[in-house]
Amino acid sequence: MKDAQPSTIYLKDYQAPDYWIDTTHLTFDLHEDHTLVTAVLQMRLNEAVNCGEALPALTLHGEDLDLVSLHRDGEELENDRYQLVKGSLTLPVEQPRFQLQIVTRIRPQENTSLEGLYKSNGMFCTQCEAEGFRKITYYLDRPDVMSVFTTKVIASQARYPVLLANGNAIDRGELDNDRHYVTWEDPFKKPSYLFALVAGDLEYVEDHFTTMNGREVTLRLFTESHNIHKCDHAMISLKKSMKWDEDVYGREYDLDIFMIVAVDHFNMGAMENKGLNIFNSSCVLASPETATDATYQKIEAIVAHEYFHNWSGNRVTCRDWFQLSLKEGFTVFRDAEFSADMNSRGVKRIQDASVLRTAQFAEDAGPMAHPIRPESFIEISNFYTLTVYEKGCEVVRMIHTLLGADKFRKGTDLYFDRHDGEAATCEDFVKAMEDASGVDLTQFRNWYSQSGTPVVTVTDRYEAETGDYHLTIAQSCPATPGQEHKKPFHIPLGLALLDEQGQLLPLNAEGDKEQVLSIKQSEETFVFKGCKSKPLPSLLRNFSAPVRVRYDYSKDDLVFLMKHDTDSFNRWDACQRLGVMAIEQLVERFDEQAEQAVDSQLLDAFGVLIADPKLEHAVKAEMLCLPTEASLAEQAEVIKPLAIVAARKKVKQAIAETHSAALLALYNQLSHERDYCPEAADIAERTLKNVCLGYLAALDDAESLQRMAAQYNGASNMTDRRAALGCIVDARHRDEHLVEQVLTDFYDRYKDDANVMDGWFAVQSGSAELGTVEKVQALMQHDSFDPTSPNKLRSLIGGFTGNMARFHTTGGAGYEFLADRVIELDKQNPQVASRVMMPLTRWKKFEPVASGLMKKALQRIKAVHDLSTDVYEVVNKSL
Ligand code: PHE
Numbered sequence: 069m070k071d072a073q074p075s076t077i078y079l080k081d082y083q084a085p086d087y088w089i090d091t092t093h094l095t096f097d098l099h100e101d102h103t104l105v106t107a108v109l110q111m112r113l114n115e116a117v118n119c120g121e122a123l124p125a126l127t128l129h130g131e132d133l134d135l136v137s138l139h140r141d142g143e144e145l146e147n148d149r150y151q152l153v154k155g156s157l158t159l160p161v162e163q164p165r166f167q168l169q170i171v172t173r174i175r176p177q178e179n180t181s182l183e184g185l186y187k188s189n190g191m192f193c194t195q196c197e198a199e200g201f202r203k204i205t206y207y208l209d210r211p212d213v214m215s216v217f218t219t220k221v222i223a224s225q226a227r228y229p230v231l232l233a234n235g236n237a238i239d240r241g242e243l244d245n246d247r248h249y250v251t252w253e254d255p256f257k258k259p260s261y262l263f264a265l266v267a268g269d270l271e272y273v274e275d276h277f278t279t280m281n282g283r284e285v286t287l288r289l290f291t292e293s294h295n296i297h298k299c300d301h302a303m304i305s306l307k308k309s310m311k312w313d314e315d316v317y318g319r320e321y322d323l324d325i326f327m328i329v330a331v332d333h334f335n336m337g338a339m340e341n342k343g344l345n346i347f348n349s350s351c352v353l354a355s356p357e358t359a360t361d362a363t364y365q366k367i368e369a370i371v372a373h374e375y376f377h378n379w380s381g382n383r384v385t386c387r388d389w390f391q392l393s394l395k396e397g398f399t400v401f402r403d404a405e406f407s408a409d410m411n412s413r414g415v416k417r418i419q420d421a422s423v424l425r426t427a428q429f430a431e432d433a434g435p436m437a438h439p440i441r442p443e444s445f446i447e448i449s450n451f452y453t454l455t456v457y458e459k460g461c462e463v464v465r466m467i468h469t470l471l472g473a474d475k476f477r478k479g480t481d482l483y484f485d486r487h488d489g490e491a492a493t494c495e496d497f498v499k500a501m502e503d504a505s506g507v508d509l510t511q512f513r514n515w516y517s518q519s520g521t522p523v524v525t526v527t528d529r530y531e532a533e534t535g536d537y538h539l540t541i542a543q544s545c546p547a548t549p550g551q552e553h554k555k556p557f558h559i560p561l562g563l564a565l566l567d568e569q570g571q572l573l574p575l576n577a578e579g580d581k582e583q584v585l586s587i588k589q590s591e592e593t594f595v596f597k598g599c600k601s602k603p604l605p606s607l608l609r610n611f612s613a614p615v616r617v618r619y620d621y622s623k624d625d626l627v628f629l630m631k632h633d634t635d636s637f638n639r640w641d642a643c644q645r646l647g648v649m650a651i652e653q654l655v656e657r658f659d660e661q662a663e664q665a666v667d668s669q670l671l672d673a674f675g676v677l678i679a680d681p682k683l684e685h686a687v688k689a690e691m692l693c694l695p696t697e698a699s700l701a702e703q704a705e706v707i708k709p710l711a712i713v714a715a716r717k718k719v720k721q722a723i724a725e726t727h728s729a730a731l732l733a734l735y736n737q738l739s740h741e742r743d744y745c746p747e748a749a750d751i752a753e754r755t756l757k758n759v760c761l762g763y764l765a766a767l768d769d770a771e772s773l774q775r776m777a778a779q780y781n782g783a784s785n786m787t788d789r790r791a792a793l794g795c796i797v798d799a800r801h802r803d804e805h806l807v808e809q810v811l812t813d814f815y816d817r818y819k820d821d822a823n824v825m826d827g828w829f830a831v832q833s834g835s836a837e838l839g840t841v842e843k844v845q846a847l848m849q850h851d852s853f854d855p856t857s858p859n860k861l862r863s864l865i866g867g868f869t870g871n872m873a874r875f876h877t878t879g880g881a882g883y884e885f886l887a888d889r890v891i892e893l894d895k896q897n898p899q900v901a902s903r904v905m906m907p908l909t910r911w912k913k914f915e916p917v918a919s920g921l922m923k924k925a926l927q928r929i930k931a932v933h934d935l936s937t938d939v940y941e942v943v944n945k946s947l
């Protein structure tokens with residue numbers, strides 16, 4: 069028998085629902101082997117949709133539910149009065165307004181998908197975005213159906229002393245048999261995906277925030293008692309976020325209480341449920357001994373992101389899931405600007421642009437490419453992507469750039485004002501921006517409907533007689549699945565011109581030295597007057613648009629920009645381009661086996677960089693990092709994994725050898741004892757110091773081994789310890805024994821801390837030296853490995869698939885291993901299965917042997933019966 073094929077859902081088919089749900093009363097009776105859910109729904113006909121005589125039947129979503137009973141206006145409907153098919157319940161309707169009472173039985177203890185109601189470390193919790201609420205009860209589980217929720221949670225008092233749901237607690241009491249209950253009421257209408265419930269044995273830290281209009285808000289952060297000392301940073305971040313959203317957007321919090329709960333088993337980073345955010349514990353818990361600087365910064369950003377959703381997502385939500393970027397792109401932009409204000413703006417921009425160019429560009433060039441507002445999908449969970457989030461953020465940023473900060477703020481005010489309490493669309497957002505600013509965004513809308521990364525090709529000509537400098541800018545965009553031809557985009561292109569002394573030239577009569585060109589044609593030419601010699605263009609300053617820029621920079625040009633450009637992003641980018649050139653040169657001749665010299669201009673430039681006394685530590689650290697293997701792969705025509713790994717390693721080694729004395733001096737200068745503080749200046753020093761350590765490690769001598777061991781043993785914080793651990797593992801060929809010793813030491817220190825252990829798994833599976841298929845297989849059997857934890861799976865499997873030296877060089881064993889895991893995981897947790905398989909979908913870009921083997925692994929997955937919609941969609945689109 070042939071499997072039923074999952075169907076595709078189209079944006080063009082959107083229809084408003086036949087019925088609304090005005091109020092939703094839920095009662096959860098939580099037990100050890102099942103939960104009874106009683107839903108009482110006040111239903112109302114959507115007058116706008118229905119003009120015919122007979123009332124349409126009502127179809128509710130529902131998955132993996134046992135229907136216990138169904139009443140309509142008090143009358144029980146027996147099973148011959150309704151239809152139950154996979155995924156839905158349909159019943160007849162006789163009145164335009166009616167009440168439904170639905171009782172379902174669910175089994176959270178057996179729910180391994182981590183969608184709906186499930187258990188994590190003994191506590192009950194929910195995850196409903198995007199379509200998880202239908203695993204709790206039958207409902208109109210779509211974001212345009214917004215309802216006022218009341219939730220009563222009943223459970224054993226001893227096991228689950230803390231009972232939480234959205235909104236404010238309005239009632240609580242004790243029942244027989246050690247049971248108790250709490251009733252919560254959320255006065256704001258919301259779609260079901262924002263529903264949340266938690267029941268567990270939790271402790272909390274509490275703080276307070278007074279809003280700009282004097283409202284007192286209680287802030288609580290809940291976690292298991294052994295982690296209660298790790299909540300401070302998240303709490304500080306929360307208060308900063310609340311203040312920032314008032315200052316920058318005029319947005320105030322609206323309930324009496326704001327809660328965050330940390331859970332270990334979670335498919336994503338965190339979730340913005342109204343008044344009750346649920347976080348992956350890895351995105352909220354931190355102490356200096358257990359969290360790196362990067363983790364501290366991630367926590368600050370994610371706490372802010374989820375908090376900001378209260379307006380951009382909750383008060384104004386999405387009409388349908390095609391509009392996902394409406395809330396995500398905008399909210400990522402909000403959190404990025406927040407982080408830029410809290411830390412180094414230049415570095416934040418470099419880091420974000422780097423992720424975008426490496427991972428989002430790859431996505432946009434692969435088989436799953438989609439516009440930030442997709443036109444169709446099979447499984448919405450597959451569209452929580454870098455494109456919807458990060459490119460979506462860049463699109464909002466471009467609007468900010470084109471309008472300027474003041475008009476942008478007028479636009480967001482109008483948007484929130486117009487659509488408060490509504491489910492809106494991306495079009496509503498753009499329209500509000502236009503209406504508030506008077507700026508025409510007609511052509512700009514192509515960013516919402518077209519996928520693929522535009523290529524901007526810049527050529528120039530200087531006329532010595534007139535002093536005119538002609539800059540010709542052409543744009544194109546490669547074909548992507550379903551989109552052969554593209555219309556030109558409206559691209560804001562940041563520009564400056566440098567003269568021979570490295571000074572910025574005035575670009576117009578007003579004397580502006582920086583400009584944002586509004587590019588709209590497939591080709592257009594700009595003329596700048598009065599140039600005494602041929603200027604050097606600084607293009608796409610501050611990464612003003614998510615595009616690739618092609619300009620024929622010589623190495624001398626790049627070295628010049630590294631020194632003189634005033635834009636941090638472009639200084640960094642010049643450095644990256646130089647690195648890419650040097651590495652690609654070695655990659656091209658890799659097969660010849662002959663000794664190749666490393667580009668001397670690059671080596672000289674790095675010498676200047678290391679010694680530069682004026683450069684901000686944080687920017688220097690970013691500039692000193694060679695392009696990652698992933699970014700080299702993204703930029704390659706055909707990916708040759710072994711050559712990339714070897715060439716990059718060689719360049720790194722050459723830099724270390726040429727500048728060992730300066731690197732050591734810098735390392736020593738930055739190594740001094742002090743109390744840990746996760747502030748930007750301290751983080752920058754540690755980052756730069758550990759970049760130096762990484763180079764010194766490449767020297768591959770006894771002295772550097774000792775230095776790494778000393779840093780490992782003497783570390784007073786996780787940042788320094790993890791950095792040293794990584795270096796030691798990479799040096800395994802020199803001292804296997806030391807590697808075993810520190811890995812054991814690390815294990816003994818942190819074995820009880822699940823979040824730190826994630827790092828222990830990742831450092832091994834991700835190591836070029838250690839991360840063999842056999843090693844990864846052995847680690848999967850390790851006592852500390854929890855195969856039901858997405859964090860563990862991501863660390864171990866994700867670490868391995870990102871390990872270019874190992875994953876791609878095993879004659880296909882790595883691919884087969886991954887295919888086995890995907891097939892196995894698909895039964896347990898389809899979302900995680902479909903995510904970990906992503907690296908295979910890039911098979912077309914690899915050199916022939918690897919490519920064929922990757923394809924074979926995909927074909928084996930495709931042949932499996934009863935694949936989830938998640939894996940089905942990815943595998944079918946990529947073959
Ligand atoms: N909406 C969440 C966020 O971006 C992400 C998320 C999606 C979490 C789906 C869980 C499930 O903040």
Ligand code: ZN
Nearest residue numbers: 373377396399
């Ligand atoms: Zn979000």
